[in-house]
Amino acid sequence: MLQDKIQDVFNEPGCATNQTKSAKEKKKGCTKSLKPGAAAGGCAYDGAMIVLQPIADAAHLVHGPIACLGNSWDNRGSKSSGSQLYRTGFTTDLSELDVIGGGEKKLYRAIKEIVQQYDPPAVFVYQTCVPAMTGDDIAAVCKFAAQKLGKPVIPVDAPGFVGSKNLGNKLAGEALLDHVIGTVEPEYTTPTDVCIIGEYNLAGELWLVKPLLDEIGIRLLSCISGDGRYREVAQAHRARVTMMVCSQALVNVGRKMEERYGIPYFEGSFYGVSDMSDTLRTMTRMLVERGADKSLIDRAEGVIAREESRVWRRLEPYKPRFDGKRVLLFTGGVKSWSMVSALEGAGLTILGTSTKKSTREDKERIKKMKGEEFHQWDDLKPRDIYKMLADNRADIMMSGGRSQFISLKAKVPWLDINQERHHAYAGYDGIVNLCEEIDKTLSNPIWRQVRQPAPWESGPSSALLASSMAAE
Amino acid sequence: MSHIQRFPSAAKAASTNPLKMSQPLGAALAYLGVDRCLPLFHGSQGCTAFGLVLLVRHFREAIPLQTTAMDQVATILGGYDNLEQAIRTIVERNNPAMIGVATTGVTETKGEDMGGQYTLFRQRNPDMADTALVFANTPDFAGGFEDGFAAAVTAIVERLVEPSPVRIPTQVNVLAGCHLSPGDVEELRDIIEGFGLSPIFLPDLSLSMAGRQPSDFTATSLGGVTVDQIRAMGASAITIVVGEHMRVAGNALELKTDVPSHFFNRLTGLEATDKLVRLLTELSGKPAPARLRRQRESLVDAMLDGHFFYSRKRIAVALEPDLLYAVTGFLADMGAEVIAAVSPTQSPVLERLKAATIMVGDHSDVETLARDADLIVSNSHGRQGAARIGVPLHRMGLPLFDRLGAGLRVQVGYRGTRELLCEIGNLFLSREMDHESHAHGQDRHGHDNHGESHGCGGGSCGCNAV
Numbered sequence: 001m002l003q004d005k006i007q008d009v010f011n012e013p014g015c016a017t018n019q020t021k022s023a024k025e026k027k028k029g030c031t032k033s034l035k036p037g038a039a040a041g042g043c044a045y046d047g048a049m050i051v052l053q054p055i056a057d058a059a060h061l062v063h064g065p066i067a068c069l070g071n072s073w074d075n076r077g078s079k080s081s082g083s084q085l086y087r088t089g090f091t092t093d094l095s096e097l098d099v100i101g102g103g104e105k106k107l108y109r110a111i112k113e114i115v116q117q118y119d120p121p122a123v124f125v126y127q128t129c130v131p132a133m134t135g136d137d138i139a140a141v142c143k144f145a146a147q148k149l150g151k152p153v154i155p156v157d158a159p160g161f162v163g164s165k166n167l168g169n170k171l172a173g174e175a176l177l178d179h180v181i182g183t184v185e186p187e188y189t190t191p192t193d194v195c196i197i198g199e200y201n202l203a204g205e206l207w208l209v210k211p212l213l214d215e216i217g218i219r220l221l222s223c224i225s226g227d228g229r230y231r232e233v234a235q236a237h238r239a240r241v242t243m244m245v246c247s248q249a250l251v252n253v254g255r256k257m258e259e260r261y262g263i264p265y266f267e268g269s270f271y272g273v274s275d276m277s278d279t280l281r282t283m284t285r286m287l288v289e290r291g292a293d294k295s296l297i298d299r300a301e302g303v304i305a306r307e308e309s310r311v312w313r314r315l316e317p318y319k320p321r322f323d324g325k326r327v328l329l330f331t332g333g334v335k336s337w338s339m340v341s342a343l344e345g346a347g348l349t350i351l352g353t354s355t356k357k358s359t360r361e362d363k364e365r366i367k368k369m370k371g372e373e374f375h376q377w378d379d380l381k382p383r384d385i386y387k388m389l390a391d392n393r394a395d396i397m398m399s400g401g402r403s404q405f406i407s408l409k410a411k412v413p414w415l416d417i418n419q420e421r422h423h424a425y426a427g428y429d430g431i432v433n434l435c436e437e438i439d440k441t442l443s444n445p446i447w448r449q450v451r452q453p454a455p456w457e458s459g460p461s462s463a464l465l466a467s468s469m470a471a472e
Numbered sequence: 473m474s475h476i477q478r479f480p481s482a483a484k485a486a487s488t489n490p491l492k493m494s495q496p497l498g499a500a501l502a503y504l505g506v507d508r509c510l511p512l513f514h515g516s517q518g519c520t521a522f523g524l525v526l527l528v529r530h531f532r533e534a535i536p537l538q539t540t541a542m543d544q545v546a547t548i549l550g551g552y553d554n555l556e557q558a559i560r561t562i563v564e565r566n567n568p569a570m571i572g573v574a575t576t577g578v579t580e581t582k583g584e585d586m587g588g589q590y591t592l593f594r595q596r597n598p599d600m601a602d603t604a605l606v607f608a609n610t611p612d613f614a615g616g617f618e619d620g621f622a623a624a625v626t627a628i629v630e631r632l633v634e635p636s637p638v639r640i641p642t643q644v645n646v647l648a649g650c651h652l653s654p655g656d657v658e659e660l661r662d663i664i665e666g667f668g669l670s671p672i673f674l675p676d677l678s679l680s681m682a683g684r685q686p687s688d689f690t691a692t693s694l695g696g697v698t699v700d701q702i703r704a705m706g707a708s709a710i711t712i713v714v715g716e717h718m719r720v721a722g723n724a725l726e727l728k729t730d731v732p733s734h735f736f737n738r739l740t741g742l743e744a745t746d747k748l749v750r751l752l753t754e755l756s757g758k759p760a761p762a763r764l765r766r767q768r769e770s771l772v773d774a775m776l777d778g779h780f781f782y783s784r785k786r787i788a789v790a791l792e793p794d795l796l797y798a799v800t801g802f803l804a805d806m807g808a809e810v811i812a813a814v815s816p817t818q819s820p821v822l823e824r825l826k827a828a829t830i831m832v833g834d835h836s837d838v839e840t841l842a843r844d845a846d847l848i849v850s851n852s853h854g855r856q857g858a859a860r861i862g863v864p865l866h867r868m869g870l871p872l873f874d875r876l877g878a879g880l881r882v883q884v885g886y887r888g889t890r891e892l893l894c895e896i897g898n899l900f901l902s903r904e905m906d907h908e909s910h911a912h913g914q915d916r917h918g919h920d921n922h923g924e925s926h927g928c929g930g931g932s933c934g935c936n937a938v
Contacts, residue, residue, distance in 0.1 A: 034517060034539075036555070037512070037539075037541075039517050039538070042521040042522075043517055045518055061486065064577070064612075066487075066490060066493065067496065067522065067577060068522070069490060070490040070494055071493050072525070073490065074856070075525060075529065075873075089488070090487070091487050092486065092487070094613050095614065096611070099613050107485075112485075129577065133578070160519070383688075387689075404528075406689065409534065409686055
């Protein structure tokens with residue numbers, strides 16, 4: 001059953017990469033087989049958690065031994081404006097006896113305890129490797145629990161060993177399609193209802209975008225899943241338009257919502273000035289095409305004009321400070337190129353970017369935008385990055401936390417632009433935040449000091465002693 | 473472990489806000505205290521990713537950690553091929569001095585025979601004989617962080633330490649449990665070297681995890697006890713075993729080398745440190761150095777100054793078993809009342825705890841037990857619960873992801889005990905000052921109303937009686 005689901009996900013027609021593959025290649029899937037001893041990155045369960053955990057009022061129960069939750073809970077920066085239940089870590093903490101005797105009964109009891117004690121609108125149950133091996137049927141337990149307890153209990157069948165984080169994202173999307181989306185009807189609908197997919201409200205980024213939507217008159221019916229509420233996600237099928245934020249991860253959800261409910265979708269981004277404006281334009285245009293009032297477009301243009309002039313004015317002071325500063329940008333796929341133009345607008349020089357997670361289409365786009373000389377690295381080893389930085393070939397590196405120490409140990413400024421970051425970079429205000437953070441770290445006085453040789457490295461100096469004696 | 477008294481664990485099926493971390497993670501930390509080592513998890517790649525992120529957040533250091541990247545097929549057919557390929561790849565790319573393998577739930581559920589796989593690997597790969605290989609069985613579904621750390625240290629002792637025909641009278645082994653931070657290990661080195669002795673720490677996190685500045689990028693641990701030093705542990709005069717969970721490794725070492733071991737259940741506290749100093753004095757035949765004597769005086773003084781704020785304070789502590797023992801022992805030494813001691817796992821050390829309630833549980837149990845406590849002592853994961861019930865949290869243990877310098881804190885020896893005493897004492901002090909600034913006369917210790925509400929530091933309680 002899980003295998004069918006995985007094959008289904010691998011066959012995704014909405015994926016540009018997939019369409020260029022042969023039937024045989026498709027069957028193999030999009031995950032490169034991992035090289036033992038030289039692999040990095042999370043597993044499918046990790047990916048599923050990333051997508052679903054931001055649903056803030058639901059309980060998230062991990063069915064597995066302690067490693068899967070005990071080592072990982074409370075480590076993501078997805079923010080909620082209300083319920084904080086999603087930050088509570090629940091696990092069945094399987095013991096040796098559960099491995100031998102099966103953990104299904106324990107799982108049921110755990111679901112029951114959570115429902116009785118916390119009364120959440122729904123419980124998400126995550127399968128992991130060990131119970132998948134011993135054959136615990138979480139789908140059956142969830143079905144039984146849902147009937148007994150009168151609550152939605154959603155099985156998320158993405159044990160770690162089936163593949164990468166990206167596959168886990170998609171399997172989480174499938175769980176939403178199968179069990180959640182379409183199960184609740186909204187109290188009322190409007191012609192401007194939208195659903196945003198793949199935005200997780202990291203560092204509160206959604207809150208930099210939502211006021212603009214409100215001002216234009218667009219109602220955010222459902223966000224999958226940043227600052228999410230279970231009911232809102234369940235009524236996503238009544239949206240008029242769907243926006244896919246990180247197209248790679250949840251393209252299956254957008255496409256299947258179109259297939260099932262006739263909701264058109266588009267790919268957009270909140271990162272960078274022009275991308276943000278394009279997103280607002282596309283969203284309003286599509287809503288109007290589906291019957292929303294035409295004045296929506298005028299209001300959107302008004303907001304865009306005002307925000308753009310405001311953002312460029314606010315970026316102006318950074319230009320002289322950023323002049324000649326060289327940036328290495330390492331991040332997964334889409335975000336890289338949507339930030340590039342905004343950073344260049346603020347006076348920075350982007351040396352190159354990693355394209356490990358980018359599709360062929362993405363790479364073509366970057367090439368068109370930046371020309372042939374622009375570096376696109378597919379697989380740069382940590383040692384090579386360290387060398388580039390140590391040789392003073394860049395002034396700052398922007399990347400995810402994983403490569404943080406490559407930069408810091410080379411004594412080169414570094415900025416976190418990945419999921420653990422503490423600052424919000426989405427929308428018009430976000431790009432100003434980003435430039436402020438870059439400026440703060442570039443102009444910090446420590447860089448000169450930490451690069452000084454130690455006293456015992458600079459050789460004997462008799463001058464110092466002589467001068468201090470003279471002073472006396 | 474049937475001889476161990478079992479303490480009550482929460483009867484619930486859902487562990488909520490877990491205190492427990494997995495065995496392989498503990499094993500990884502032990503391996504990181506060996507120089508030029510690369511720990512390797514035998515399991516799915518997610519196991520490694522989570523462990524890596526947790527250690528990075530705690531130490532704020534690059535953490536070398538690799539995976540055999542078991543997928544579904546390998547899990548069913550057996551993981552030897554992945555293991556062999558992983559070790560070969562690591563040796564070719566990174567050439568470490570040692571590879572420390574830790575199994576996970578995935579490989580243990582299948583029941584991989586690690587002893588057999590070690591022999592098979594050595595037979596098939598004679599070209600890699602120079603790389604030390606240590607395998608530890610650390611299933612995720614049994615025990616916890618401390619057990620995994622212990623399993624890895626025991627495995628290192630059993631695989632690498634050799635008996636020696638000679639004795640070096642000034643060489644001392646220290647089996648340093650996971651409740652000692654890199655800063656603690658550095659402090660112990662200082663104390664031991666002060667007697668003219670040369671310690672070998674296993675593992676030695678002070679050399680690898682205390683903030684290194686490498687001159688080149690390395691994919692292995694940078695610093696730590698070397699494989700050669702571990703081999704030479706058989707020539708030491710004594711072995712100092714710190715922490716109950718190091719006892720098995722200590723026994724293994726003694727059995728193998730005849731080096732006598734001396735057991736310390738904790739090194740935090742005046743009397744605990746006195747015991748260590750007495751041993752070192754006896755062994756070295758040298759008097760305690762002047763610096764240590766000054767440190768003892770200053771600890772005694774701090775105890776005198778600080779005890780006002782500790783007396784009868786109600787404290788809940790939730791930490792890994794041996795750290796739990798050290799901290800609750802220290803708090804009891806200061807006159808505080810440990811109302812609850814919560815451990816993530818069963819351990820023989822729990823029998824010796826002094827606390828009103830002792831249980832095996834999670835952070836949600838702490839939240840229930842600590843409702844009328846004056847303080848909670850736990851790791852950073854305790855922050856949500858502590859905030860909900862409005863009790864201050866003193867952070868100790870691992871992970872500490874919301875504080876700087878987690879690896880460098882010192883809480884052993886005279887100096888470390890004084891540091892800990894002042895840190896926790898200051899929390900009480902600042903709380904009392906907050907109360908006093910509103911109603912100084914209603915001071916709960918019942919001393920005189922000093923009139924003005926500002927500034928403390930001079931009176932018998934430490935208050936500035938104006």
